[in-house]
Amino acid sequence: MVYFRRVVDSELDTLLPGLPAIALRGARGVGKTSTALQRAATVYRLDRPEVLAIAAADPDRLTSGRPPILIDEWQLYPASWDLVRRAVDAEGTPGRLLLTGSTSPRNPPTHTGAGRIVPVQMRPMTFAERGLETPTVSLAGLLRSRRSDIGGTTDVGLRDYARAIIGSGFPGLQGLPERAVRAQLTGYVDQIVERDVEEAGATFRNPPMLRRWLAAYAAAVSSTTSFAKIREAATATRIEPPAKGTAARYADILESIWILDPVPAWTPAGTDLRRLTVAPKHQLVDPAIAASLRGATMDALLAGAPAGALSPRHSTLMGALFEAAVSLNVRVDAQGAEARTFHFRSSTGSHEVDLIVEGMDGRVVGMEVKLVNTPSDEDGRQLRWLRHEIGDRLVDAVIVTTGREAYRRRDGMAVVPAALLGP
Secondary structure (H helix, E strand, C coil): CCCCCCHHHHHHHHHHHHCCEEEEECCCCCCHHHHHHCCCCEEEECCCHHHHHHHHHCHHHHHCCCCCEEEECHHHCCHHHHHHHHHHHHCCCCCCEEEEECCCCCCCCCCCCCCCCEEEECCCCCCCCCCCCCCCEEHHHHHHCCCCCCCCECCCCHHHHHHHHHHCCCHHHCCCCHHHHHHHHHHHHHHHHHHHHHHCCCCCCCHHHHHHHHHHHHCCCCCCCCHHHHHHHCCCCCCCCCCHHHHHHHHHHHHHCCCECCECECCCCCCCCCCECCCCECCECCHHHHHHHCCCCHHHHHCCCECCCCCCCCCEHHHHHHHHHHHHHHHHHHHHCCCEEEEEEECCCCCEEEEEEECCCCCEEEEEECCCCCCCCHHHHHHHHHHHHHHHHEEEEEEEECCCECEECCCCCEEEEHHHEEC
């Protein structure tokens, strides 16, 4: 199988020579094992019964062999985490150990691994990683230099974005027909509900209700809709809604296995910004899962299927999912640039910015995501407000579009087609 180089590969190339143990974490299917195998010299795949049996009989074998040593699906033998931690304490040779896992173990390890095992997040593939287009605008470059030169053109249009959203960012689904992708994603959700949550240590008496709650969450992507409204939407009129505590546990367990991937709220230090909301913006690990749970096809997205009552900011489902796709791309690229991604919204909702990328030095790039070819003056209003509020800390303001050309407007804002934005 052809390996698609990922943004995280560059991160691992930098980290592995200096760290004794790295844990690649993320949802099942994002490509953790394939990425780890690109650099592993010794591999223990604990999803194979014979390997798991050997590990249980002779645990120390898991940390022996030619490095880098990969312990794949470590959570199937939770003791392996503490084995790695102790191995690091005994011999902290850089580049020695890699762990991958898709769920939290039912019986967690006795130690978090802090200071010994460094976690690295993996998400589904970005547009650039899938080869949709060659990016011409670097997110890391935007963070480094104030109002850097912007340029580039693309033939990627709305239909291509819809196809990419429906087609999923999971490596194993690349190139499959739309119907086959839908079938795979349906099976993926089935496994989450019927198996993964239980493997993570949660037992729900009503799996169909969990499935309805997940579908309601999918209807709220790219919004800060309250969990109370999601809980209500998960319930048919003749059925009692899940208890508040149960619904909260749905969110907790699905986030622990990286199926929910909310964008945290930005709470900037050292500014005069007040009355902020702290609610996260709802996102699933892959916008294609949200589309699948909504029963949306590519044709439905292009026909303007409504986003629904739980996503009040977006008039169409395509708008909500396009923002979700851009958020995924930006979060992957920001991680590679040692930056963090947030959203901003005032408590009254009068001011909100879709994405805030904050570098280690406090520099900020603000982004608005618009399902338009050419943004209007109104589309930059919130970014102008943000510039007024935080001044020089905002090193760039970007409107991400479905257009064909990247350029800088007279007001200094960058207009960048989503396909041209990369690491």
